[in-house]
Amino acid sequence: MSDPSPHHVVIVGAGLGGLSVAHALAGAPVRITIVDQRNHHLFQPLLYQVGTATLATSEIAWPIRHLLRRRKEVVTLLGTVTRIDAAARTVHLEDGGDIPYDTLVLATGARHAYFGHDEWEPYAPGLKTLEDATSIRRRILLALERAERESDPAKRAALLNFVIVGAGPTGVELAGAIAELAHQNLPGEYRHIDTRRARVLLIEAGPRVLPTFTPDLSDYAQRALERLGVQIELGKPVSECSAQGVVFGGEFLPAGTILWAAGVRASPAAAWLGMPADSAGRVKVEADLTAPGRPEIFVIGDTATIDAWHGKPVPGIAPAAKQQGVHVAAIIRGRLAGAGGPRPFRYRHSGNLATIGKRSAVIDFGWLKVRGNLAWWIWGIAHIYFLIGVRNRLAVALSWLWIFTSGSRSACLITQGETRSQTP
């Protein structure tokens, strides 16, 4: 990592933001080191489908170094950042090893957040990593297995209560997929329970589902979810999550499965830099996406916050991270070409999408609103298009086609969280 060479760009995080910086720097007079604590890039918009047994993990994730294998100037490292010495322009990794940089890009994303109730996490896992997804899949399927063996009617009913907290796109998509899984795919596979009687509750503190969408699309999404058998509870904040169940709107509901889709918190990038952060832990970046007072450090994606959408904050969605990555690459190219000066980032909103089950979706392009089956097809084609690699497009299309036609899920596997042989 110490060969004499051109301008060294270090990218921390190989999500959509970090990868788009690397891609957009192709051919630039730089060498790049990309560091991630996972060996794979994850296409998060489809993660809920892994969690609900529709897709396999390898269908939405790709080894980072495989994606960048043809870029000989790019070094991929598996490592965890512990500290950044901005004065010395050095990134420090957990197991030793310093990485000096000329330009640093922090694109480390976010984890789900519990608003000061981290003690809820064991009972209400969120959905951000492949492990989260397989863990959620295991919880859903194990709850049904236990219900099948439970003789106490009250305990059985509790095991058949599936609660999703938070009615943003992730919560809506999880609720729709779980309702379809229980009410349409699995009936007939159990002998002592009727999975059609499983209760899927979507709990939201706010007044409507999909708050970032227009009210009419929220109404449509709510009706579509209710048609799938999802029970929606609005205006009811959650005040307790435990192994027994959840307390919302003051009332307790026993539940075998609670999933958390209510909020996110940025990675500790702000702490690494010792910089002010907003309530969600995001670095308040300058107009050109640089960290305050550190023009050589860029912060993008869910790790940053900026009011670059006609004065409104840029939303934490995939296209925003991609646009910011491309913008950062352009600034770096400009600086190396001597064309300095901050270039303000402007977010171009392509739209909001959310699916409700496998027949319906809502899309808000701003200038156009689409809903129902047509929206689902637009959503499906768009996501297959965004998937990296023809192979995965084929595989995902195959999985969807299979479920669409046969109604049977390919990935209903409970892989146990054995640790015995899992730590090399």
Add this chain to the structure above:
Amino acid sequence: MSDPSPHHVVIVGAGLGGLSVAHALAGAPVRITIVDQRNHHLFQPLLYQVGTATLATSEIAWPIRHLLRRRKEVVTLLGTVTRIDAAARTVHLEDGGDIPYDTLVLATGARHAYFGHDEWEPYAPGLKTLEDATSIRRRILLALERAERESDPAKRAALLNFVIVGAGPTGVELAGAIAELAHQNLPGEYRHIDTRRARVLLIEAGPRVLPTFTPDLSDYAQRALERLGVQIELGKPVSECSAQGVVFGGEFLPAGTILWAAGVRASPAAAWLGMPADSAGRVKVEADLTAPGRPEIFVIGDTATIDAWHGKPVPGIAPAAKQQGVHVAAIIRGRLAGAGGPRPFRYRHSGNLATIGKRSAVIDFGWLKVRGNLAWWIWGIAHIYFLIGVRNRLAVALSWLWIFTSGSRSACLITQGETRSQTP
């Protein structure tokens, strides 16, 4: 589980043996309860391909209750057997719950064995479950990631040593696949190491690889492995496995990855029954596959041993388990029809198969020996044929075609063994 009903057959273990009993009892005047500690049936012959990042877990495993969903007389239970009360004809499960039976079939398979050195398991994992396979995949890929970051040449060389202990079909297939992965698929993805220089050692205590095959096929397999760059060490028993490496034939070799394919030990079925077992823990069953003195208890597959192959022991391979399952179902039908009397099981050997990488294989049909590329195609077609469900045949064929043509692996994912959110 207490509805008045016909003859109750309890099958413990949903591997190839247990499932074939259930399938062959279709339409018989019985009700069936099938118990397994996993929720999925696993096609073990392809497990090494999950371990070497060729296939995804969901391509070789299927939920048991999904496979049996149309069999309304079959109850599928996720549970772990702790004890069998043969006098009371009751199976006891770990978390409470007794299952009374009229006829019991034990098809609980085997785990890998360390010949009295269980302390080696953390350093030399075997390959029997999906978790084993993903753990092995993680070890192989993590060793390469660490080598990429390792500056000490000696440590780096050790991390690039991959040792497989045992040259039976599993060891041969692992060695060939790892050699191809390191020498053909991954070069170009790393910047500081040359994976073509990774050493893949196949260590065998006996005098030749594939000891159950004819010597000429063993010789061919050895040459084919050596062409793939596998270093073969014969007649060298392993005397030590540790985090540092392996001692074989008296000499120590530092190795970052050690995989165990040297032996298996049967599940504790013999202990459950308090019956004599052979050195591998297998129940010595009667000619009709019943446990000694217990005509209502059958033991089949890797859990049992019987000299029913022209006086030789039946090999522990998939077709043997299937044949025994069908035989047991026939006996049960016969008894219910009043046609009693023990019917001796005779094993019909269909052949031995093993692949060497993705271009070559050896097949010994007895009356015919096939080797090389043609054998690989026969092997591939046979295994795709045996895969349950058209969907998986398509998916596996797609995966193989993809690797065959593009040379890139679809499943090089390191999913971390996080326990935080993995225990519901």
